[in-house]
């Protein structure tokens with residue numbers, strides 16, 4: 620692929636815009652050798668205006684989403700994309716969020732330009748567990764854990780009960796919950812169904828991947844072994860769910 624075509628796919632401009640950048644001799648190697656459109660190049664040794672390229676195609680990133688940021692490009696700012704290189708929404712394929720977190724929720728948000736992987740991770744059929752830490756307006760009740768684990772809890776306005784989830788009490792008004800679905804505002808609505816109210820909500824794990832000590836507002840590229848682990852976990856939970864459905 621020509622250099623300008625590659626740059627355009629990474630969101631550095633339209634085809635014409637990327638050609639111009641190359642023609643203006645703004646694209647170089649680390650050693651400062653000017654690259655031409657037909658030059659051979661290696662992603663890690665391409666610099667635009669002296670800055671390394673954004674991550675290559677097929678990247679998965681982890682963002683620590685702060686409260687107040689929205690995941691949709693169509694929504695009112697601030698957007699999670701404001702925390703990322705401005706080229707991300709312009710990439711082809713686009714760097715898209717893997718599912719969403721609501722504006723008032725913070726924590727681990729994945730983005731990728733790998734559409735098939737995005738679909739696998741975000742699909743309700745993958746049943747990948749997601750862990751959230753929350754603080755609550757009211758003290759937890761003794762039977763809350765049993766009620767979310769029962770597989771009978773109903774959300775307001777829905778007709779099918781929730782799959783069993785695991786509640787881990789961490790304080791009088793604090794808990795972690797692991798859910799295996801991704802219904803709209805699920806955790807907040809689950810706690811409302813229990814007669815409580817979520818004050819703060821943070822996603823601390825997505826499948827095997829932990830938020831860890833990634834600072835709020837910061838992002839990092841996942842290592843290939845982390846992506847492999849995520850993919851394997853999603854395929855495993857998907858297969859388990861399929862087998863369980865068949866056995867019923």
Ligand code: URA
Nearest residue numbers: 720721804805806807
């Ligand atoms: N549950 C919620 O209520 N909100 C989120 O953002 C994610 C899960």
